[in-house]
Amino acid sequence: MGASGLQDDPRREAARPSRGAAYFGDFFGMILWPVHRLIWADPQRRARKLLEFAEVEASGGRDLVRAAELTDDPVLRARYLVHARDEARHADMFRARGRALRKETASEGKEGLADWMAPGERGMEGLDLAREKDADLLAFLYLSESAAARDFARYARVIDKDPATRILFQRILHDEDEHKNYARGELGRIAPHRARRLLWWARLRRLWKAYLRFATAFAGVMAGVVLTLQYFLLLPPFAWLAKRNARREKPGWVTLGEGSER
Amino acid sequence: MKILGISGHYHDSAAALVIDGIPVAAIQEERLSRHKNDAGFPLASIEWCLDHAGLSPDDLDAVIFYEKPTLKFDRVLTGLLQGYPHSWRSYPKAMKNMLGEKLWVRGLIASQLGISTRRVRCIEHHQSHAAAAFLTAPTQEAAILTVDGVGEWATLTVGTGTKRADGSSEIRMLRELRFPHSLGLFYSAVTSYLGFAVNEGEYKVMGLASYGQPTRIDDMRRLLRPAADGAFMLDLAFFDFLGKVESGFSDRFVDVFGPPRKSWQPIDLKTDEGRRFADIAASAQALLEEVMVGIATNLRRETGMRDLCLGGGVALNGVANARILREAGFDRLFVPSAPGDAGCALGAALYADRILFGQPHKPVPDHPFWGPVPDETALLRIAREDGIPAVAADRLIEDVADALAADKIVGWIDGALEFGPRALGHRSILAAPHDTVMRDRLNRDIKYREEFRPFAPIVATEHADRFFELPRGGARLARFMSGVVPVRPEWRSRLAAITHVDGTARVQVLDREMEPRLHALLEAYGKRAGVPVLLNTSFNLAGEPIVNTVSEAYSTFRRCGIDLLVAGNVCVTKPRLARAQILENVA
Numbered sequence: 001m002g003a004s005g006l007q008d009d010p011r012r013e014a015a016r017p018s019r020g021a022a023y024f025g026d027f028f029g030m031i032l033w034p035v036h037r038l039i040w041a042d043p044q045r046r047a048r049k050l051l052e053f054a055e056v057e058a059s060g061g062r063d064l065v066r067a068a069e070l071t072d073d074p075v076l077r078a079r080y081l082v083h084a085r086d087e088a089r090h091a092d093m094f095r096a097r098g099r100a101l102r103k104e105t106a107s108e109g110k111e112g113l114a115d116w117m118a119p120g121e122r123g124m125e126g127l128d129l130a131r132e133k134d135a136d137l138l139a140f141l142y143l144s145e146s147a148a149a150r151d152f153a154r155y156a157r158v159i160d161k162d163p164a165t166r167i168l169f170q171r172i173l174h175d176e177d178e179h180k181n182y183a184r185g186e187l188g189r190i191a192p193h194r195a196r197r198l199l200w201w202a203r204l205r206r207l208w209k210a211y212l213r214f215a216t217a218f219a220g221v222m223a224g225v226v227l228t229l230q231y232f233l234l235l236p237p238f239a240w241l242a243k244r245n246a247r248r249e250k251p252g253w254v255t256l257g258e259g260s261e262r
Numbered sequence: 263m264k265i266l267g268i269s270g271h272y273h274d275s276a277a278a279l280v281i282d283g284i285p286v287a288a289i290q291e292e293r294l295s296r297h298k299n300d301a302g303f304p305l306a307s308i309e310w311c312l313d314h315a316g317l318s319p320d321d322l323d324a325v326i327f328y329e330k331p332t333l334k335f336d337r338v339l340t341g342l343l344q345g346y347p348h349s350w351r352s353y354p355k356a357m358k359n360m361l362g363e364k365l366w367v368r369g370l371i372a373s374q375l376g377i378s379t380r381r382v383r384c385i386e387h388h389q390s391h392a393a394a395a396f397l398t399a400p401t402q403e404a405a406i407l408t409v410d411g412v413g414e415w416a417t418l419t420v421g422t423g424t425k426r427a428d429g430s431s432e433i434r435m436l437r438e439l440r441f442p443h444s445l446g447l448f449y450s451a452v453t454s455y456l457g458f459a460v461n462e463g464e465y466k467v468m469g470l471a472s473y474g475q476p477t478r479i480d481d482m483r484r485l486l487r488p489a490a491d492g493a494f495m496l497d498l499a500f501f502d503f504l505g506k507v508e509s510g511f512s513d514r515f516v517d518v519f520g521p522p523r524k525s526w527q528p529i530d531l532k533t534d535e536g537r538r539f540a541d542i543a544a545s546a547q548a549l550l551e552e553v554m555v556g557i558a559t560n561l562r563r564e565t566g567m568r569d570l571c572l573g574g575g576v577a578l579n580g581v582a583n584a585r586i587l588r589e590a591g592f593d594r595l596f597v598p599s600a601p602g603d604a605g606c607a608l609g610a611a612l613y614a615d616r617i618l619f620g621q622p623h624k625p626v627p628d629h630p631f632w633g634p635v636p637d638e639t640a641l642l643r644i645a646r647e648d649g650i651p652a653v654a655a656d657r658l659i660e661d662v663a664d665a666l667a668a669d670k671i672v673g674w675i676d677g678a679l680e681f682g683p684r685a686l687g688h689r690s691i692l693a694a695p696h697d698t699v700m701r702d703r704l705n706r707d708i709k710y711r712e713e714f715r716p717f718a719p720i721v722a723t724e725h726a727d728r729f730f731e732l733p734r735g736g737a738r739l740a741r742f743m744s745g746v747v748p749v750r751p752e753w754r755s756r757l758a759a760i761t762h763v764d765g766t767a768r769v770q771v772l773d774r775e776m777e778p779r780l781h782a783l784l785e786a787y788g789k790r791a792g793v794p795v796l797l798n799t800s801f802n803l804a805g806e807p808i809v810n811t812v813s814e815a816y817s818t819f820r821r822c823g824i825d826l827l828v829a830g831n832v833c834v835t836k837p838r839l840a841r842a843q844i845l846e847n848v849a
Contacts, residue, residue, distance in 0.1 A: 051526075058805065062296070062805070062806065065806075065817050065821070066296050068817050069811070069813040069814050069816075069817045070813070074644075074647040074648055077644075077647075077648070078648065081817065081820055081821065084821070085821070095526075098526075099526040102524070102526060220358070223354065223358055224354040224355075224358075227353060227354035227357050227358070228350065228353070228354055231346075231350055231353045231354070232347075232350070235343060235346060235353075236346070238343050239343040239344070239346030239347075241343075242340055242343035242344045242346075243343070243344055243346070246344045251443055251489050251493070251495035252439075252489035252490060252491040252492075252493040252495065253437040253438070253439065253489075253491050253492070253493045254437060254438050254439070254440055255436070255437050256419075256421075256435045256436060256437060256438060
């Protein structure tokens with residue numbers, strides 16, 4: 001897809017991130033730099049992350065297809081389909097590189113850090129597309145693509161020993177910029193007077209979803225700890241009984257009584 | 263009575279509505295949510311079923327869930343205790359899973375629908391399977407066999423079903439095998455070992471098996487041994503259903519069969535490694551068939567019944583089904599269009615109607631079309647908005663037959679959506695079945711899938727025997743594409759796109775009454791090509807559920823190599839531009 005031709009659109013200018021936002025973007029980038037470096041230094045983890053990105057891109061592509069199926073606006077339908085095609089292409093590229101890295105390291109690679117420690121693009125973040133209006137979706141897309149572009153730029157910067165992966169990120173980064181531009185341009189077209197408000201609303205929703213993700217992961221870890229303690233402290237006598245009963249059971253048919261109810 | 267059946271929370275959620283003994287709506291959640299194998303609570307399906315019938319939840323007499331969560335919890339907890347201390351990793355995950363939502367399903371259903379919990383009941387998983395197989399089948403009495411991974415405790419059940427002249431029905435479960443001894447889990451472990459996704463890739467193992475020889479069947483017999491009473495048992499040293507929940511096979515399995523295939527590793531059948539995987543698939547498939555045929559043969563002898571109703575996810579194994587029909591001694595084998603967990607929604611509703619509430623039996627219409635009907639005018643509108651030629655054709659069948667004869671690929675969406683995993687003529691991609699070029703084109707431009715996976719044919723009942731070696735009762739088995747049968751040798755070269763490497767095909771045999779328009783298309787195509795057989799594959803792209811609405815069919819049409827899209831009487835033709843070019847132009 002070529003440049004959208006909307007770069008000089010004043011509506012788009014109005015929604016460009018403020019200097020403060022840009023500063024915070026860099027600020028977080030600076031803080032997260034060691035984390036990103038740690039994540040991307042290990043080829044096995046790199047492969048895993050790339051394959052995860054492939055899944056996210058493929059899923060995002062499917063969501064865009066769904067958006068195309070649901071919209072009544074023929075221009076948006078075409079835009080979403082083109083975007084979906086790009087996402088599918090990105091998924092293929094990530095997958096191919098991830099698999100190549102796996103081959104090099106001969107690993108199935110299920111290890112790694114918890115996903116919420118490695119920020120990356122998250123597609124449509126489980127949006128209920130059937131209930132979203134086009135304008136809300138475009139605002140969300142714009143922010144999502146912006147975040148992806150920012151993250152991919154960071155990743156490309158920290159991957160200095162793997163030129164193939166770095167080039168991959170740079171190529172995809174170019175597409176993400178274009179997606180960001182079209183999303184902003186279309187948002188200006190269909191909601192010219194509400195674009196800024198919608199973008200702020202979408203930012204809040206993303207923040208809320210990020211909180212939910214963190215809270216769910218944190219609750220999961222806490223529940224895991226409590227249940228693991230319970231497993232080792234409370235279950236041994238019950239386990240002994242269960243094993244004793246299992247030894248007494250004969251394999252084979254279990255005859256059922258009348259009516260088959262237990 | 264108005265009874266809603268629900269299945270969900272494991273894989274392939276669904277809802278089905280039965281009113282006065284007859285199904286009026288049934289749909290899998292994935293077809294509405296557009297997430298393949300959607301396992302979530304099937305709220306969209308429930309809403310659609312109720313809307314379709316013009317009901318509100320208050321109008322329902324009962325809501326039936328397809329399994330008993332407390333029994334399932336009992337099995338999960340007991341398994342974890344028996345696996346102590348090796349199950350320590352699985353325990354938190356399993357408990358979060360069960361205690362989070364699954365155990366409280368009656369309350370969940372009641373709160374989601376805004377009804378009293380007294381109206382929500384649960385029946386056993388394999389009772390749902392048995393009911394889905396027997397109560398939908400056009401037979402008065404039959405032996406029943408249900409086989410899947412695991413329900414609550416049962417993994418395989420045998421029983422009988424009777425519909426009496428006084429209208430009463432009975433499903434009598436005679437015996438069951440219990441977890442962990444499971445044919446479904448055995449096959450799933452092999453599926454995982456071969457690098458395919460469990461609960462999704464089992465049919466790939468079946469397809470791959472045709473490329474191999476069962477040279478490892480003796481090794482497989484070490485895994486799955488006969489029990490003294492004629493049943494079978496798994497040697498649990500080869501499996502790990504607790505520690506490695508995702509894979510299911512143990513290190514000892516790997517010691518015997520060698521390194522597992524990694525999911526990203528392509529299967530190259532020209533290499534020793536590729537042939538090793540194919541031989542393992544063939545061996546597992548052969549053993550599965552052997553065990554299924556053995557159990558079915560004993561059931562035939564024991565019950566003396568002439569019909570067999572087969573349910574559960576393993577009933578999707580068309581090769582095993584055909585072998586049971588040929589060798590177990592039954593005259594007819596009935597497999598419903600949705601034998602897996604989705605079909606349990608319908609089974610649960612019918613079980614409640616006939617057995618729990620004692621309503622008189624009524625014959626269930628013998629077709630799988632219980633979903634939404636497409637709006638063909640929407641296709642006209644969308645295509646015209648996008649500047650793509652669309653016409654409401656007068657002689658559509660003839661035009662489509664011409665296109666198929668000219669090697670065009672046709673997306674065909676017509677009538678109510680199928681219930682079950684197969685496209686049976688209402689959401690299908692159709693093409694000429696004659697040469698491998700078409701098969702490769704479909705694989706390359708539409709399905710993006712492994713070359714060893716075959717495509718299925720569809721043929722009218724009156725011509726089926728001419729092209730396929732159907733066993734006695736084979737046409738019935740093939741009604742919902744449930745059996746794999748040999749293509750007659752003299753036709754294999756002319757049906758190369760649908761003939762698998764071992765000379766077989768998973769054929770659908772179509773009755774005119776079930777789908778008259780598609781039947782007419784087969785006839786019209788036959789007049790042109792001399793062979794009234796078409797290639798019929800599901801209308802979806804890789805990783806996506808089968809399309810439901812016209813807009814989903816249209817977006818699929820736009821994204822792949824389908825030449826012609828037909829919805830009802832509306833036909834859309836893809837212009838002679840490269841697909842990418844069309845998208846660029848419109849954008």
